[in-house]
Amino acid sequence: MAYLELENVRKEFNNSVAVENFNLKVERGEFVSFLGPSGCGKTTTLRMIAGFELPTSGAITINGVDMTDTPPNKRNVGMVFQAYALFPNMTVADNIGFGLKIAKRPADEIKKRVKEMLDLIHLPVKGDSYPYQLSGGQQQRVALARALAFQPQVLLLDEPLSALDAKIRVELRSEIRRIQQQLGITTIYVTHDQEEALSISDRIVVMSAGKMEQVGTPFEIYNFPQTSFTASFVGQLNLLPVTVSDAEGRRCAFNGRALAVGQPIRFANGASVRLALRPEELNLGGASGDSQRNELTGAVESVNFLGSVVRIRVDVGGATISIDLFNERQLVLPKAGEQVTVNFPAESCWVME
Amino acid sequence: MTQASLPLQKPATIRPRGAVFNWIGVIPFFLFAIAFLFLPSSSLFIGSFQNSEGGFTFDNILGLSQPKILDSYWLSIRVSAVTAIGGGIFGFLLAYAVSIGGLPAWVRSSITTFSGVASNFAGVPLAYAFVAVLGRVGFVTGILKDIFNIDIYEAGFNLYSFWGLSLTYMYFQFPLMVLVMAPALDGLKREWREACENLGATSFEYWRYVAMPILLPSLLGTMILLFGNAFGAYATALALTGGTLNLVTIQIGAQIRGDVLHNPGLGYALAFGMVVIMAISIAAYTWLQRRTERWLR
Amino acid sequence: MRRFPLWSWFWFLLGTLYFFLPLLGTLNFSLRIRRDVLSLDAYNNALTDPEFIRTFVFSNQMAVMTILVSILLIVPTAYWAHLRLPQVRPALDFITLMPFVIPAIILVFGLIKTYSRPLTVFGLPVVPPLTNTVFSTNILLIFGYTVLCLPYMYRSVDNGLRAMDVRTLTEAAQILGAGWPTILFRIILPNLRTALLSGALLTFSIVVGELTLATFLARPAFGPYLALLGNHKPYEPFALSLISFALTWVAMGIIQFVTRGSGQGQLAGGH
Ligand SMILES: Nc1ncnc2c1ncn2[C@@H]1O[C@H](COP(=O)(O)OP(=O)(O)OP(=O)(O)O)[C@@H](O)[C@H]1O
Numbered sequence A: 001m002a003y004l005e006l007e008n009v010r011k012e013f014n015n016s017v018a019v020e021n022f023n024l025k026v027e028r029g030e031f032v033s034f035l036g037p038s039g040c041g042k043t044t045t046l047r048m049i050a051g052f053e054l055p056t057s058g059a060i061t062i063n064g065v066d067m068t069d070t071p072p073n074k075r076n077v078g079m080v081f082q083a084y085a086l087f088p089n090m091t092v093a094d095n096i097g098f099g100l101k102i103a104k105r106p107a108d109e110i111k112k113r114v115k116e117m118l119d120l121i122h123l124p125v126k127g128d129s130y131p132y133q134l135s136g137g138q139q140q141r142v143a144l145a146r147a148l149a150f151q152p153q154v155l156l157l158d159e160p161l162s163a164l165d166a167k168i169r170v171e172l173r174s175e176i177r178r179i180q181q182q183l184g185i186t187t188i189y190v191t192h193d194q195e196e197a198l199s200i201s202d203r204i205v206v207m208s209a210g211k212m213e214q215v216g217t218p219f220e221i222y223n224f225p226q227t228s229f230t231a232s233f234v235g236q237l238n239l240l241p242v243t244v245s246d247a248e249g250r251r252c253a254f255n256g257r258a259l260a261v262g263q264p265i266r267f268a269n270g271a272s273v274r275l276a277l278r279p280e281e282l283n284l285g286g287a288s289g290d291s292q293r294n295e296l297t298g299a300v301e302s303v304n305f306l307g308s309v310v311r312i313r314v315d316v317g318g319a320t321i322s323i324d325l326f327n328e329r330q331l332v333l334p335k336a337g338e339q340v341t342v343n344f345p346a347e348s349c350w351v352m353e
Numbered sequence B: 001m002t003q004a005s006l007p008l009q010k011p012a013t014i015r016p017r018g019a020v021f022n023w024i025g026v027i028p029f030f031l032f033a034i035a036f037l038f039l040p041s042s043s044l045f046i047g048s049f050q051n052s053e054g055g056f057t058f059d060n061i062l063g064l065s066q067p068k069i070l071d072s073y074w075l076s077i078r079v080s081a082v083t084a085i086g087g088g089i090f091g092f093l094l095a096y097a098v099s100i101g102g103l104p105a106w107v108r109s110s111i112t113t114f115s116g117v118a119s120n121f122a123g124v125p126l127a128y129a130f131v132a133v134l135g136r137v138g139f140v141t142g143i144l145k146d147i148f149n150i151d152i153y154e155a156g157f158n159l160y161s162f163w164g165l166s167l168t169y170m171y172f173q174f175p176l177m178v179l180v181m182a183p184a185l186d187g188l189k190r191e192w193r194e195a196c197e198n199l200g201a202t203s204f205e206y207w208r209y210v211a212m213p214i215l216l217p218s219l220l221g222t223m224i225l226l227f228g229n230a231f232g233a234y235a236t237a238l239a240l241t242g243g244t245l246n247l248v249t250i251q252i253g254a255q256i257r258g259d260v261l262h263n264p265g266l267g268y269a270l271a272f273g274m275v276v277i278m279a280i281s282i283a284a285y286t287w288l289q290r291r292t293e294r295w296l297r
Numbered sequence C: 001m002r003r004f005p006l007w008s009w010f011w012f013l014l015g016t017l018y019f020f021l022p023l024l025g026t027l028n029f030s031l032r033i034r035r036d037v038l039s040l041d042a043y044n045n046a047l048t049d050p051e052f053i054r055t056f057v058f059s060n061q062m063a064v065m066t067i068l069v070s071i072l073l074i075v076p077t078a079y080w081a082h083l084r085l086p087q088v089r090p091a092l093d094f095i096t097l098m099p100f101v102i103p104a105i106i107l108v109f110g111l112i113k114t115y116s117r118p119l120t121v122f123g124l125p126v127v128p129p130l131t132n133t134v135f136s137t138n139i140l141l142i143f144g145y146t147v148l149c150l151p152y153m154y155r156s157v158d159n160g161l162r163a164m165d166v167r168t169l170t171e172a173a174q175i176l177g178a179g180w181p182t183i184l185f186r187i188i189l190p191n192l193r194t195a196l197l198s199g200a201l202l203t204f205s206i207v208v209g210e211l212t213l214a215t216f217l218a219r220p221a222f223g224p225y226l227a228l229l230g231n232h233k234p235y236e237p238f239a240l241s242l243i244s245f246a247l248t249w250v251a252m253g254i255i256q257f258v259t260r261g262s263g264q265g266q267l268a269g270g271h
């Protein structure tokens, strides 16, 4: 039996549905992210696990115990809030020890545990500081320590990094992952940043408009998106309007040019569909004249330098596609207006509605 | 190039003269403050250390220890403390009710408007208003007598006494509390309560360990402000009791009218003592307010 | 899911009662000048009393003058402090807090002590006694009121200036070639309208009913008149009290209306 289970969870606010049909099993020690656009119900689901919202219907069990109607202060679930929510009137040490103090643990045990937590978050000397004396990143570490100090069964994090600047964000997310693995704590992490979700999760739940779109490992989500929403929300995606010319032979046509598709096509011949292509799977190269190869020609619209990659946008006649090239010093970049040929392997593309 | 940098150079060239020139801009205000705020108050200060020949003396300050004067300070302090605590608690509860107490939004805006009006409604009209409700033939006195058969004057109540004056002062005290505390209560973040619950705390523990400690400085600070507010009040007390209550302000008023203490120096000392108490309370208020602001940054 | 907020309603009700009962009582009294019938005679008597008209007009004149003096004194100073002398702002904050420490009765005591004889600097008389002539006493009264209202006016203006980022606005105007008069009258003052209006109305509602300063400087103002009226008229004072309450209400209502949403609160004064 899974450690944390959500069964058919549904939540309505004033008769409008925020979350529905939510079924999820999380194993002990697993790190699961909820990923989705703003307003898709991530926070609502998380708050139902924490007990701040009661599901309209459905059940939530933790470690085999039905928690659906348990009040939040009896759930033993730790939560980290987006805006830290540290108690401003308490020192860092008092903040971290608060959960233990409420549980009426002996003072020396609290002291020992607080020290452990301070070491864990690499802030051993800040115990006597007040929250207003810390930077945002430090405050969020303290919030994490506070949520972990009383050894909760599950750790919930609601966009814990979104108030921080880009550099700290990357640093702190690997910190969170390290601590999570060190403690082996079951964790749900809410974010709308796909890179964050892809980089630290064991599994990702992609959500849209209150529903689960897909659940899978980062690898599965990115490489084998099952819905067009997942495909376009996670990572960049080019969508080329094509018609199916030979479903059996896995071929479709774009502007009269035949293109080979690596995966089976589940549409009838003649159907108007879209061919999905990841920008990083496309290459620029001279025309080979080989009609068996997937090739498109067009004029360069723009060349954008993004650091480690260079994004080139090409008008292939009726559609613009993006191509990401790894930035290397010897790279010869085309100029805007130049005619180029884009090629891609059949295995890298798939057909969607 | 030269043209582009012109606006940048301009301030630099006038800076040497600018420093003095800058100060000229605020001089009229400081002159005014000296002439009509500091000179008058320091003249009272100096006066309280001068004998009738103009020589230095501590006699006036020592003279404050005579029973009548001590009584007046004591009465003023009691009235101020009672109305500060009473108005403070009532105002806090009301502020709680309208800010996070779950009442509809229109209640909040109407209470804020009331409070703005009531905290500015003081002096003679306020005294008359209380005569009209709680005087011997007042509105509420009458209702209590006719309908509930309770004669509050028989029971020992008197509007023109300590409790009557305190009830009247409360009319401007508690609204002031509402005006200050409602925003402070709004400042309690929902996440603090949730973080508390999440860590296992009950609602009581939340108030005990988080909400109250956060609010306490502004709660105390505002009560101190109310204390000073009542301590300096003169017009309301005069209009209500006609000078029969021995408050410090009433004593000072009598002294200005006709040297009832038969010693001008003692009058100045009386005023000086009052300013000291006011200054202490305002300083405490400011200190507590700063403390809260620092937390809530 | 939420329980009915019983206690909240209870406190709200109690607050409302405390607030309205005195007004009801006053209204009730003011209508009872004739035995057994309600009438507006008390209002009629009170409003047509020439003494009322005289004192009320006088108090209004004083209020208008106080507002003008306050604005002339505070706006340039606060503007200048925001623009060029941020280091004096703590001093201004402190000075404008002083009237809370020095209540009206102390202020008037000090003013009388200082200005009822010639003011001397190093033995040379620089200001003649101000309490000798009606005109100069009025000036003293206006300045006294200006001091009393300093916290409210200054805070209003300071908030207003803070909200509009004076420095950037002024520099933007200078770069576009605007001179000082243009900056002050076309940019700063229009943006301060709300702040000035609420400061002015607060000042107005404090000054018009003020008793202490007017009594001790022996000026024929509305506050002392109303206080004395109680000694020989039974009903008219209640009519006038209600009217002055209504005036406060109107003033505060306008302030609420013009500052709504801007987060500028106002606090109390003038007891
Ligand atoms: N207390 C509430 N009352 C009414 N509607 C609510 C409430 N909380 C959330 N909703 C609605 O439920 C939906 C889901 O909100 P939720 O906060 O879960 O989104 P989210 O995925 O966390 O978005 P974001 O990334 O912006 O935080 C939204 O349409 C929101 O308007």
Ligand SMILES: [Mg+2]
Binding pocket: A042, A043, A044
């Ligand atoms: Mg959210």
